[in-house]
Amino acid sequence: MLYREAGQFKSSYETDSQIFPIRQDRIGIALLVVIAFVGVPLFASPYFFSAILIPFLIFSLAALGLNILTGYAGQLSLGSAAFMAVGAFGAYNFMLRIPGIPLIAAFILGGLCAAAVGLLFGLPSLRVRGFYLAASTLATQFFVVWALTKVRWFTNYSSSGVITAQKMQILGFDFDTPVAKYLLVLVIVSTLGLLAKNMVRSNVGRCWMAVRDMDVAAEVIGIPLMKTKLLAFAVSSFYCGVAGALYAYAYLGTVEPEAYSLDLSFRILFMVIIGGLGSVMGSFLGAAFIVLLPVILNTLAHTTNISTAVASNLELMVFGALIIFFLIVEPHGLARLWQIAKEKLRLWPFPH
Amino acid sequence: MKLIKSLVLGAALLASSSFVWAADQFIPLLSYRVGPYGSNGTSFFGGMIDYMNLVNINGGINGVKLIWEECETEYNPSRGVECYERLKSKNGGATIVEPVSTSIAYGILDRVATDKIPLTTLGYGRSDAANGKVFPYVFPLLTTYWNQAAAMVVYLGEKSGGMDKLKGKKIVHLYHDSAYGKEPLPVLEAEAAKYGFELIKIPVAPPGNEQQSQWLQIRQANPDYVIMWTFGVMSAVGLKTAQRNGFPREKILGVWWAGSEEDTEPAGEAAKGYSAMSFNTPGNFPLIDEIRNKVYSAGKGNLKELDRVGNVMYMRGITAAVMMVEGLRTAQNKYGKGKTVTGEQMRWGLENLNIDAARQKALGVSDMFPTIKTSCDDHEGSGAVKVVQWDGKQWVAVSKNWITGDKALVRKLLEESSASYAKEKGITPACMK
DSSP: OOSOOTTOOOOSHHHHTSSOOSHHHHHHHHHHHHIIIIIHHHHOOHHIIIIIIHHHHHHHHHHHHHIIIIIISOOOOSOHHHHHHHHHHHHHHHHHHSTTOOHHHHHHHHHHHHHHHHHHHHGGGGTOOHHHHHHHHHHHHHHHHHHHHHOGGGGTTOTTSOEEOOOOEETTEEOOSHHHHHHHHHHHHHHHHHHHHHHHHSHHHHHHHHHHHOHHHHHHTTOOHHHHHHHHHHHHHHHHHHHHHHIIIIIISEEOGGGGOHHHHHHHHHHHHHHOTTOHHHHHHHHHHHHHHHHHHHHHHHHSOSOHHHHHHHHHHHHHHHHHHHHHHOTTOHHHHHHHHHHHHHHTTOOO | OHHHHHHHHHHHHHHSSOOOOSEEEEEEEEEOOSSTTHHHHHHHHHHHHHHHHHHHHTTTBTTEEEEEEEEEOTTOHHHHHHHHHHHTTGGGOOOOBOOOOHHHHHHHHHHHHHHTOOEEOTTOSOGGGGOTTTOTTEEOOSOOHHHHHHHHHHHHHHHHTSGGGGTTOEEEEEEETTHHHHTTHHHHHHHHHHHTOEEEEEEEOTTOSOOHHHHHHHHHHOOSEEEEEOOTHHHHHHHHHHHHTTOOGGGEEEOGGGOSHHHHGGGGGGGTTOEEEESSOOSOOHHHHHIIIIIITTTOOSOSSGGGTTSHHHHHHHHHHHHHHHHHHHHHHHHOTTSOOOHHHHHHHHHTOEEOHHHHHHHTOTTTSOOEEOOSSOSSOOOOBEEEEEOSSSEEESOSSOBOOOHHHHHHHHHHHHHHHHHHHTOOOOOOO
């Protein structure tokens, strides 16, 4: 009833091609933005910011990065955590070695370092596909973590190979409270999210999807394979790199290269698969699922009166069962479920 | 008369089930009971909880009851940070935190300084955090990696028949290729220069399921000793591969994280005769018996498998809990007995910790861990370790006395490293007023 587009006419190309063509969606998104920027900072507790929202946003950004590569351009990657590490250690070194560099510039430069590494390790994608490419991106994962522990310059000769993120300061303002950190992360993530949404709707995104669906056909119709694939690697790595820098600066504070292990790469891949391949929104849903669900389950398990050892194992089992359940119900991920719900809502209460 | 009266009254109160606690002291437990290190975590936190239960059964700390809540971290830094944030302000606020994970400790290192909640890292974490002027809220109690490495050199020197005999010897440092395995390098390098032994560094990429090439390299170098700075599956695989390559295990000396039942039992025969470092004396203690009698017989024990009570990780949990309770007691003595201790007061308590032989005896833990005396300058308080050997069934102490390495050298490195950290973070080193 409420969710219906009857009477909304498009009279120009601009209105026809806007991001949210349905008015209700626009209102919904506007509300969401207002809540995220104004409502949440007014009402949420510090725990909510520093333990839930910040990691959720950071992982959403990383998942979005991987989704660009895997979901849109069809190149399977197991190296997301490595690109995050490059971004974090890059930003750290820029901050350390260039005194007075603006924070955002350091993040962008860190992201660009990750993009350069992504370009380099994206080269095999020109020859190998599918699982073979996944195996070759696995090399990125091991190489980057190895290089960061091996070359002591990266960690400023710290004896244990650990870096400590510098203070976050923009124009003299210290981002040291949970709310300030949250707002900084939110601004970065929403800007990059909007950028990604527009990128996948434009020429670039269409090229990626053409390559994903069938690269030979894409080449035949004149899409330069090398440029398209490498661009996907670069953009994806940039997103992961910025996410990695935020993970170090806005979340953990002190990081060792091991924090960006293969395990993290897998987690990000699962976020993308569960959230929905080839969907910007899916990245956010997937990150929410993987980051928030264990916390909710843990909290629930502790309200009951079972022993903690059992609760911990039970939590893992329920989590696994839920993953299987959602993938059986909708193999295309949570984003697709949302889409189906929207289609049903449009017809409700009078389906054909 | 008044005293007797109050004692009788107190006893009566204790006997009746409606015992009124003076106050509550909340302890957050960032435990891990699932995942690759789940069995380690289960024993460690089982030990902590059993000891806290015992303290409560005996009337708490001057009538203050210990209460705690667990949160599963899965040994994952991001889960650990979430748990820390969730628990830190519950039940009147957390006073102390011990995550038993290097990466979680790093993740909350900055946060504990802001929140003023002491973080203890028993036998792991940043060695330079022993400088309490720069790391006011971090306590690497008992011993750090650097002092352990220094003690290893002393032990190997004694084994060779004197420190001067180390000259010209070859020592291999076989290590987990991560922050953890690289931590002792500055100390070992300095010691090698001082005593004139040759240090051969051989990294193993984690997880270390395959070490054939490393052990072939060791065979070729034919060293006098091998220091095995490994963790998890790497330790058992290392021992097995050493046996396959005919390298005598008597020449291998493991780090303490490679010195628990979880490391030797999977290696089977290959582990018999292997020695490792430890900050606990293995064996039975009156305290463990008391836990069996009072906690487990009442059905309040935390562990399901009774044979885990008293194993290496369990004893480390007990040690951590003893440190914590003694810290609380010290803080209460200064700030008011029978009152809840705040994080800042707990810092004072941990900075003025003094567990001497007499106190250990009173607690029923004589010689279970080295005597410890901390200060603002020295958040470590001891630095002494023991060498233990696996006899095929259990760990036994090889060195009768506690071994200390070259503490002056470690102190010098620690000052340098913490000074550069302070500079990077803009911290003015200072003690508590």
